[in-house]
Amino acid sequence: MAKITDSRGYAIGEMSKLTGVNIETIRYYERIGLMPHPDRTAGGNRQYNQSQLKQLFFIKRARELGFSIREIRALLAMALDSGFTCSEVHGMTIEHLASVQEKITSLQRLEQALTRMAAECSRGDVPDCPILDTLFELA
């Protein structure tokens, strides 16, 4: 049984390269308690283990899915304590999905408004612009 992956742990730079999370951000996650305090070398450098690497991947992926830090904290608590239930996780996911869908809808409204405004514009070299007129109309 050779110790392959866990032999000496990962320095913060390796963690960063492996996960794509910025070094400063990793330290930030530790500061706010999203990542645990890792071991230190004699000189004081951080040394991470395999499970901490997994956790950072987890956070990275959840962030990419648009979960907030607060939500990730909850997801992690569920993932690490064994007392969670799958339906709780499902609930959080559905809730988050709804907020993503809301954002999409409101951005699509913006898109339409902007498209309409741009279409009305002559693009000429004149200082008279229907886009600015629209913005300046008193409601």
Place this chain on the structure above:
Amino acid sequence: MAKITDSRGYAIGEMSKLTGVNIETIRYYERIGLMPHPDRTAGGNRQYNQSQLKQLFFIKRARELGFSIREIRALLAMALDSGFTCSEVHGMTIEHLASVQEKITSLQRLEQALTRMAAECSRGDVPDCPILDTLFELA
């Protein structure tokens, strides 16, 4: 010719009610130079005029369209100086539109991923969850 609207100017609270912009936010806009310094009463309260009201409406609308403060600064500069051209405004609008569309696309990708994850979930009362499994997979 009765002085109706401009008679004594608007207090900040009126500005807020008329435009829907928070009082603190109006002061913030002044601090960062997005709104001009208005006149003051003898006692020091802000008194806004009609054109400042128009400007605040402008800002409000542009924010609702998702323009950043920096972009609004540029739009305002164009709107207030007469040296701007319509095609410049058009350009900014198109650029902003593109960034809105990018956001929509990326949110739609999130939406799909979340929907897929949620669908795989049994929602059971068990501590074994494909959603967390997905997040925990090493890439």
Place this chain on the structure above:
DNA sequence: ATGCGATCTGTAGCCACTACAGATGCAAGG
């Protein structure tokens, strides 16, 4: 004159990072 809501200034907090400065750690080459 008084009461009370509106407004004042100034500062700190929010989120999720990012960007330094200045001091060390660590590993490889000479």
Place this chain on the structure above:
DNA sequence: CCTTGCATCTGTAGTGGCTACAGATCGCAT
């Protein structure tokens, strides 16, 4: 063993776009 030079350390401040106070003052109606 020593230097070199990159990696990492801590701590603080800045970003955007507000929001939320605290404690003082204004202004208007009674």
